[in-house]
Amino acid sequence: DVVMTQTPPSLSVAIGQSVSISCKSSQSLVYSDGKTYLHWLLQSPGQSPKLLIYQVSNLGSGVPDRFSGTGSQKDFTLKISRVEAEDLGVYYCVQATHFPFTFGSGTKLEIK
Amino acid sequence: AVQLVESGGGLVQPKESLKISCAASGFTFSNAAMYWVRQAPGKGLEWVARIRTKPNNYATYYADSVKGRFTISRDDSKSMVYLQMDNLKTEDTAMYYCTAESLTTVFDYWGQGVMVTVSS
Numbered sequence: 001d002v003v004m005t006q007t008p009p010s011l012s013v014a015i016g017q018s019v020s021i022s023c024k025s026s027q028s029l030v031y032s033d034g035k036t037y038l039h040w041l042l043q044s045p046g047q048s049p050k051l052l053i054y055q056v057s058n059l060g061s062g063v064p065d066r067f068s069g070t071g072s073q074k075d076f077t078l079k080i081s082r083v084e085a086e087d088l089g090v091y092y093c094v095q096a097t098h099f100p101f102t103f104g105s106g107t108k109l110e111i112k
Numbered sequence: 113a114v115q116l117v118e119s120g121g122g123l124v125q126p127k128e129s130l131k132i133s134c135a136a137s138g139f140t141f142s143n144a145a146m147y148w149v150r151q152a153p154g155k156g157l158e159w160v161a162r163i164r165t166k167p168n169n170y171a172t173y174y175a176d177s178v179k180g181r182f183t184i185s186r187d188d189s190k191s192m193v194y195l196q197m198d199n200l201k202t203e204d205t206a207m208y209y210c211t212a213e214s215l216t217t218v219f220d221y222w223g224q225g226v227m228v229t230v231s232s
Contacts, residue, residue, distance in 0.1 A: 037218070039217065039218070039219060041157075041219065043157075048209055048222040048223060048224055048225050049149075049157065049209070049219070049222055050222065051217065051219050051220050051222075054216065054217035054218075054219075054220075055217065058216075058217075060217075060220070061220075092156065092157055094157070094159075094219065096218045096219070099173055100159055100173075100175050100176070101159040101162075101218075102159070103156055103157040103158065103159070104156075105156050106156050106157075
């Protein structure tokens with residue numbers, strides 16, 4: 001199975017600051033069709049997960065452009081510019097290139 | 113608006129069976145691959161099962177941890193997806209989320225989850 005290593009496990013940031021979360025996979029996530037099926041989810045407290053970014057860098061529906069995703073092959077980053085209070089929660093990366101689909105262990109974002 | 117509503121969770125004893133359901137609306141269900149993802153209390157997310165669409169012969173896929181014990185199925189006429197869970201183990205205790213693949217991407221739509229507790 002593809003192992004997804006997410007760092008850091010937690011972050012504490014002030015409103016208005018920017019943060020980055022890293023996600024590294026044990027194998028390349030480039031599929032045979034040339035696309036990279038690496039996605040980012042946010043699970044707000046007490047809520048179900050929500051899709052933030054799909055295929056590395058595409059914003060999900062209704063997701064503000066303060067969120068951005070970059071990366072390729074095995075190394076990916078989620079960046080949040082100008083953190084807002086509503087951004088708190090646990091962020092997960094997930095790969096959907098190889099079966100079984102696998103998730104990172106999560107990064108908990110707290111607001112100072 | 114897209115809605116996924118899970119139901120059927122509860123408390124069962126080890127080795128017992130339970131079937132949970134997910135009612136979908138707001139999108140063309142028959143065109144969407146459907147998934148179950150679970151989250152043990154205080155833990156991260158784990159993909160459990162996938163079922164593809166009719167043109168893909170309703171092909172199913174399972175995590176190794178549930179293979180041979182869980183069965184995913186769907187009823188396109190009712191816009192429903194199910195997870196039959198047999199020979200349940202304490203480690204199957206989790207919130208189970210139904211999630212759908214949109215025209216854009218997998219994991220685009222999520223339900224609110226249903227809790228399954230396996231305990232004697």
